[in-house]
Amino acid sequence: MFLPGSQRSRNYYLETTMNVRYYGLALFLVMVCCRFPAFGQTEIQSKQTELSRLRNEIEQYEQKIKETEKKEKATLSLLDQYDKQANLLRKLIKAIHRQEQELEKEIAETRSTIRSLNSQVISLKGHYAKYVTRLYKYGRSHDLELLLASQSLNQSLVRAEYLKKFSDQRKNDLDNIVVQREEIEKENVKLRQQLEAQLELLRQKKKDEITLSDKMKKRRQILAQVRKDKTSLQQDASRIVADAKKLESFIAKLIEEERIRKEREAAAAKANKTPAPTKGTAPIYFSRKSLPWPVAGGKIVARFGNQQHPQLGTVTQNTGIDVAVPVGTSVEAVAEGEVSLISWLPSFGNIVIVDHSGGFRTVYAHLSEITVSEGERIAAKSQLGKSGESLEGAILHFEVWKDREKQNPELWLKPKSLSKQ
Numbered sequence: 001m002f003l004p005g006s007q008r009s010r011n012y013y014l015e016t017t018m019n020v021r022y023y024g025l026a027l028f029l030v031m032v033c034c035r036f037p038a039f040g041q042t043e044i045q046s047k048q049t050e051l052s053r054l055r056n057e058i059e060q061y062e063q064k065i066k067e068t069e070k071k072e073k074a075t076l077s078l079l080d081q082y083d084k085q086a087n088l089l090r091k092l093i094k095a096i097h098r099q100e101q102e103l104e105k106e107i108a109e110t111r112s113t114i115r116s117l118n119s120q121v122i123s124l125k126g127h128y129a130k131y132v133t134r135l136y137k138y139g140r141s142h143d144l145e146l147l148l149a150s151q152s153l154n155q156s157l158v159r160a161e162y163l164k165k166f167s168d169q170r171k172n173d174l175d176n177i178v179v180q181r182e183e184i185e186k187e188n189v190k191l192r193q194q195l196e197a198q199l200e201l202l203r204q205k206k207k208d209e210i211t212l213s214d215k216m217k218k219r220r221q222i223l224a225q226v227r228k229d230k231t232s233l234q235q236d237a238s239r240i241v242a243d244a245k246k247l248e249s250f251i252a253k254l255i256e257e258e259r260i261r262k263e264r265e266a267a268a269a270k271a272n273k274t275p276a277p278t279k280g281t282a283p284i285y286f287s288r289k290s291l292p293w294p295v296a297g298g299k300i301v302a303r304f305g306n307q308q309h310p311q312l313g314t315v316t317q318n319t320g321i322d323v324a325v326p327v328g329t330s331v332e333a334v335a336e337g338e339v340s341l342i343s344w345l346p347s348f349g350n351i352v353i354v355d356h357s358g359g360f361r362t363v364y365a366h367l368s369e370i371t372v373s374e375g376e377r378i379a380a381k382s383q384l385g386k387s388g389e390s391l392e393g394a395i396l397h398f399e400v401w402k403d404r405e406k407q408n409p410e411l412w413l414k415p416k417s418l419s420k421q
Helices: 005-033 036-071 076-138 141-148 153-228 230-271
Strands: 299-302 305-308 315-318 321-324 330-332 337-345 349-355 360-370 383-390 393-402 405-407
Touching: 036 076, 036 153, 076 153, 076 230, 076 337, 076 349, 153 230, 230 315, 230 337, 230 349, 230 360, 299 393, 337 360, 349 383
Parallel strands: none
Antiparallel strands: 299 321, 305 315, 321 393, 330 383, 337 349, 349 360, 360 383, 360 393, 383 393, 393 405
């Protein structure tokens, strides 16, 4: 269909305007996409620093172990050093694994960006080809018609500048997108190299864990010797009393922190004239003889209350119950709540304390591994970690607290065929 010159000029003007907007949007997307890889590199460097710090701490314990072994062959101190080094090594491997997953995600995102840019380039080439076809068929007459169709000199000057910028922008946009795509390809290669490096590091740390596993075999030998040494057993009995007080102080600190937090919330509610938070009450699920056991199977080897040492004959108070289970048994939360504290004490090993609201807290000790983090909300029967081994054997130590009062766990756990050996 034949169109008058002025009509064709208007159509050409509208088409040109749409093309400029399209190219401008494409360039904007490229600029935005290309800003993120640099940000990711900063995060990676920060995490590498964390890994280096953990490695240094592991090496420090390695030196301590060697120095201690030169002086004494079987001591409680040596066992503690093995435990601390093992914790650091597991923490290091977990950190590396997290970085591996994050790098895989970044690589996937980069590849997605590259696919998107490829699609944009194809589209831009299509537009560019159409423009070249029009130039071949009509030459620059359309540009001239657009200028001649101007209603005023000012409009003509504006259109002339517009056409010049469009012509320059069209070429620059296409060149820039190709260049930026190449840059992102380089970033993709870099990420893959980093992932390979992390995988290699993970393999190396697994080798270190095998080495540590060999040392842990030696630790078990030392543990067997310590169990036969009356002096070491007496020292451990004293440590148990001291560590029980430290554990009690952990509970007291958590209670005080909760009190302060509630006071601040109440003050904020009063200032904002909003209802104050309701006072925590005992959860419905936290009733006597209703809680699931933290481990499957096993036998109670030490009940709540005063316990006589089988070798020393001394009497100490057990603040919970000890359940004999194989090392590596899954340890689960008996109720939903929040992980309020993760710590370590010589006589309790790795400890996890869970706040269940209403003043109730549960303690899980002698864990060989911990799979949760402080502040994490957990559901009932969520895994907290795996059981470990102490001087008393392969056990899980479990406690129930109501505010500052120690409770007999058996009064809260469901009746089960767990009997004292």
